[in-house]
Amino acid sequence: MVNNRRFILSGGLAFSEQRDMNKLSRLAAEGWILESFAFLGYYVRRSEPQQLTYAVDYNKVSDSDRADYCDIFEASGWTHICSEERIHIFSAPVGTKPIYTDTDTKVEKYAHLVRLMKPFLAAPLFTLIMFALYALLQSAGETTLLENILITAGALSLIVSVPILMTFTVAFIRLKRVKS
Structure with a gap:
């Protein structure tokens, strides 16, 4: 077959x-x-x-x-x-x-993609907050359940954040290149 x-x-x-x-x-x-x-x-x-x-x-x-x-x-x-x-x-x-044939339509295409990606930037922000809170608790001394939750949440969020940041960065760079 x-x-x-x-x-x-x-x-x-x-x-x-x-x-x-x-x-x-x-x-x-x-x-x-x-x-x-x-x-x-x-x-x-x-x-x-x-x-x-x-x-x-x-x-x-x-x-x-x-x-x-x-x-x-x-x-x-x-x-x-x-x-x-x-x-x-x-x-x-x-x-x-x-x-997309002219600069204006290409700019709009990538500007739109950048706008679409902006809400997803909350994931990298969440990652930074989780690691910052973990670092604050870590400096207190003892490992706690909350520290374990924060580091796990931060690590999982990091897995999601990397492709989001990469995609946003590439779209932003393309937008800047098309504009110049």
């Missing part, structure tokens, strides 16, 4: 957005068309080879506005492929005018 679906690893859209889109385009030319997001990557399905360009947009879109949102892109030749939370991937035949 031939497997008509496979998993493709992502480099992380924050770090390798264009590389991922180029990879998906190469796969489409080989007959593997993007189907959906997956944890740490994408699912592609076997199809006729196609010459496609892929693009990503970061936007919070409610379910009730999704059709209108996709219609805007469709009017420019782009087809909505999949969405996950605030990340949306579109495809179009090679040669279609890019979604």
Whole structure:
């Protein structure tokens, strides 16, 4: 039996957005068309080879506005492929005018991503607070249950905080580069 679906690893859209889109385009030319997001990557399905360009947009879109949102892109030749939370991937035949063509739209794209990431910066702040409280209690001498809870919460929060900080930093750097 031939497997008509496979998993493709992502480099992380924050770090390798264009590389991922180029990879998906190469796969489409080989007959593997993007189907959906997956944890740490994408699912592609076997199809006729196609010459496609892929693009990503970061936007919070409610379910009730999704059709209108996709219609805007469709009017420019782009087809909505999949969405996950605030990340949306579109495809179009090679040669279609890019979604983001000028500096202003590129600035808006990355400014929007930076705005989306700001609430998540609470996790690194929480991590710092947990470690600061732990350090204060540690200086008191005896190890307590509260100290163990603080260090555990801080460590778990750190695991979440590192990718958040990395993603925010990359988005912020991209925004600054596009602006200059």
